[in-house]
Amino acid sequence: MLGKSMKILEVDKRSLMLSSSLTVAVAVNGSRKSKCALKWALERFSDEGKVMFKLLHVRARIPTVPTPMGNYIPISQVRDDVAAAYKKEMEWKTSKRLLPHKQLCSEKKV
Numbered sequence: 001m002l003g004k005s006m007k008i009l010e011v012d013k014r015s016l017m018l019s020s021s022l023t024v025a026v027a028v029n030g031s032r033k034s035k036c037a038l039k040w041a042l043e044r045f046s047d048e049g050k051v052m053f054k055l056l057h058v059r060a061r062i063p064t065v066p067t068p069m070g071n072y073i074p075i076s077q078v079r080d081d082v083a084a085a086y087k088k089e090m091e092w093k094t095s096k097r098l099l100p101h102k103q104l105c106s107e108k109k110v
Contacts, residue, residue: 025054030097038101042108053110055101059094062087 024045028034038055045051064072065086075083 021050023052023054025056027056027058028098028101029057030094030101035100035104038104042104042110046108046110051110053105055098055105057094057098059090062090 022045024041026034026038026041028038041053046053062075062083065075065078065083066072075086078086
């Protein structure tokens with residue numbers, strides 16, 4: 001569902017200032033296969049002058065929150081602080097999963 005629920009979580013300010021002749025977007029999900037795809041793209045396009053690389057990762061909305069008993073409760077039925085803490089934990093896990101991909105880009109200075 002697109003619309004109001006969409007938001008950009010991270011924006012690299014340097015990428016907004018570059019006027020690049022080529023933009024390469026690689027969809028990543030933290031898997032070994034997506035890391036291989038990123039390596040391929042970096043090897044293939046990073047030496048072609050001004051190239052902007054974008055890492056794309058889509059996270060689904062969080063409809064439920066797990067309980068200590070192993071059940072799931074709709075996020076609308078938990079306290080705001082519990083929902084916020086769970087969302088923050090999911091963001092942290094996503095960032096951790098994508099860190100190797102970001103490091104590859106840093107190593108190539110893109």
